[in-house]
Amino acid sequence: MSYFQLFISIFTSVMGTVGFAMVWNMENKYIPHAALNGFLTWAMYLICEAYGCGNFTATLAASLVGVLVAEFMARATRKNAAQFRISGLVCLIPGSGLYHTMDALIRSDSAMVHSYAMSTSYTVFGIAGGICLGSALMYMFKVIVDGNKNNFAY
């Protein structure tokens, strides 16, 4: 990947995150937070990819970063973590995989259907794994720091 492609990839992922934050009516002053989370998430994915990680591992690591950053942003701003988390992870959603799977299905190309479906599934499972792992770590952190299991709420 050239530097220009890298720039385009990061820029579009960050601005795409901003777009989603606007569609979902995030308060304007927190949109930069969402953009930062989108940047860190996608940067993590690219770093993992550069080190030769597979799609699942890269998505898992990126999603974990997105969840943790969102939780810490929520603590810092005393706002709902979900808005930072969802906006941050949106660049990992396999829109391309979904399209190509269905395209191959319509064209009856079973080898490509299998390939794209597996790749899309790995991405979805990577996102799910990252959210579960990140949530588990944050839960432990909150119990240790706050000393109260029910204080889960911003």
Add this chain to the structure above:
Amino acid sequence: MAYDKKMLGMFVDVGREMLQSGAEIGRADTTIKLMGLAYGAARMDILAITDYLVVTMSLPDGVEYTITRRIEGGSTDFSRIEALNELSRSFCNKPFSEQELRERLDGIRNNHIGNLKKYAGTMMVGFMFSAFFGGSLLDAIVCCALAFPACFLGGNLSRLCSSNIFYNFLCALFSGIMACIAAMIIPAVHLDKLMIGLIMIFIPGRALTNSIKDIFLGDTLSGMMRMTEALFCGAAIAFGFIIPVYVTGI
């Protein structure tokens, strides 16, 4: 202290409003519980799933009230969730009357997302994700232009559709038709990049991520319901986009 049954209805309405705005089940559950306990309830028992809320408030004098609410429709609105959070926090700090709670809740309900922000955001999503998935500048510009009618359709089709899956299918179908027409008029455009950019507008990312979090936090039933719907919606979207490609043979 005299307790008012209407208060329970208000707490449940706050929870319902949260779920309709895209909050996780656990958040709505916790909000109702904390508001009830702040009001003076001895115990709050809540069953919340994506479509239904059942809440029983047990008062210190032994009286119990149960209220149910059906949850229908709604769209993601983070500002509204935040406003509802603020409302519940201020109530928990210093409980106020049912009248005041109702007025403040109505104020939040009537505060809708601005169309300009929604359309601008949708067009930005179309532009950026078309380029993100490898599209050219021309693809991104055309995708951005198509995002506007796609957003308009999305806003108006929801009340005509019986289910979320059918709604997503129709949105995708119309967007797919528009993309195919654009590709026929402008041959330099890459149809797949256009479609992928438009798919990202409709893809149920919020439902998918919330469902995973719901399952992880123990709201397995709600999470599974939400995930199943999200997966069916995803398939419906992809199917809706592919039909015009199949028919036109582009």
